[in-house]
Amino acid sequence: MKTSEHDGFFLRVYEVVKQIPPGRVSSYGAIARSCGSPGAARMVGWALNQCQSHSEYVPAHRVLNRVGLLTGKRHFQGRDLMRELLENEGVQIIENQVVNFQEIFWDPVKELGL
DNA sequence: AAGCTGACTATGG
DNA sequence: GCCATAGCCAGCT
Numbered sequence: 381m382k383t384s385e386h387d388g389f390f391l392r393v394y395e396v397v398k399q400i401p402p403g404r405v406s407s408y409g410a411i412a413r414s415c416g417s418p419g420a421a422r423m424v425g426w427a428l429n430q431c432q433s434h435s436e437y438v439p440a441h442r443v444l445n446r447v448g449l450l451t452g453k454r455h456f457q458g459r460d461l462m463r464e465l466l467e468n469e470g471v472q473i474i475e476n477q478v479v480n481f482q483e484i485f486w487d488p489v490k491e492l493g494l
Numbered sequence: 495a496a497g498c499t500g501a502c503t504a505t506g507g
Numbered sequence: 508g509c510c511a512t513a514g515c516c517a518g519c520t
Contacts, residue, residue, distance in 0.1 A: 389517070408502055412516085418503095419515040425501030426518065445502060452501030 389415060393427040394434045396488045400442045403469045404486035405478060407446050414488035429455055441465040448481025 392415040400406050408421040417423070424443070431438035441462040445451045453462035453476060463473050472479040488494060 412502080417516065420517070421502035422500050422515075423502090423517050426499095426516095428501060430518095440501080443501075446504095450501090455501055 389417065389420065389423060390427040390430060391434070392416075393424050394431060394436070394438050396492070397428070397431075397438050397440065397443055398436060399488065399492065400439055400486050402439075403471060404484050405442045405444050405448065405466070405471065405481065406486045406488060407444055407448075409446055410487050410489060411443065414492065414494045425452060428452065439465075442469075442486075444478060444481070448478035448485075450476045450478075 393411055396411050396414050397406070408424040409418065411424045412418055412420040415424075428438065428440040428443060431440050440452065441450075441456065443452070450462050450466075450473070453460065456462045458464075463476065466473055466478070471484060478484065
């Protein structure tokens with residue numbers, strides 16, 4: 381191949397994030413691991429920051445940190461856009477934190493078999 | 495080219 | 508369980 385995958389670590393992140401089902405959430409670390417770089421959790425955040433560059437819509441609001449905290453909500457438009465998007469999908473949030481995080485947690489490595 | 499930054503995570507006290 | 512520190516990878520200045 382060619383192209384591909386190395387086209388960007390970012391695209392890999394986008395591909396994974398786009399596959400996160402509604403009402404479910406994932407963590408930066410899990411996504412980074414699914415991309416082949418377990419330590420690149422920070423890069424995942426950076427990638428999502430540039431997600432607008434991607435052709436398709438990337439549900440970045442479904443990506444949280446390891447404790448289910450909406451750490452990236454400040455990078456969204458509006459004040460609580462991220463929270464509203466998640467609640468709109470049925471995710472209960474209190475104090476910028478997902479209540480049943482472990483229950484709705486979606487691990488790409490586990491679900492996608494990576 | 496070298497250093498800093500960051501939507502993180504793991505470990506130690 | 509909370510606070511502080513270190514490691515981490517890729518992009519940006």
